[in-house]
Amino acid sequence: MTTTHDYTTPKRRWGHDVIVTQVHDKGLRVDVMVFGKRIDVGDFLLVTSNSGGRVARYRVTSSKNLGDPRDMWRCTLEFASWSSTP
Numbered sequence: 001m002t003t004t005h006d007y008t009t010p011k012r013r014w015g016h017d018v019i020v021t022q023v024h025d026k027g028l029r030v031d032v033m034v035f036g037k038r039i040d041v042g043d044f045l046l047v048t049s050n051s052g053g054r055v056a057r058y059r060v061t062s063s064k065n066l067g068d069p070r071d072m073w074r075c076t077l078e079f080a081s082w083s084s085t086p
Contacts, residue, residue: 002040019032020032030076035069039060040063041060042059044080
């Protein structure tokens with residue numbers, strides 16, 4: 001079962017945040033550090049820029065828990081249109 005994690009600007013805070021570390025293919029694929037609950041391959045992340053704006057939806061294609069802190073994940077995300085199915 002996939003989960004959708006909301007990392008849009010109003011929901012971002014200490015302990016629940018996403019940081020883009022690298023952008024590939026004009027934003028169709030991004031590497032991120034995520035702080036929050038468990039992030040599994042196949043899950044979706046909803047993200048916006050720090051200033052808000054349009055919401056983008058990405059599917060998690062790789063996920064690794066870094067262990068210290070326990071809620072820190074290194075993930076690769078692929079842009080997912082709103083009409084794509086899990």
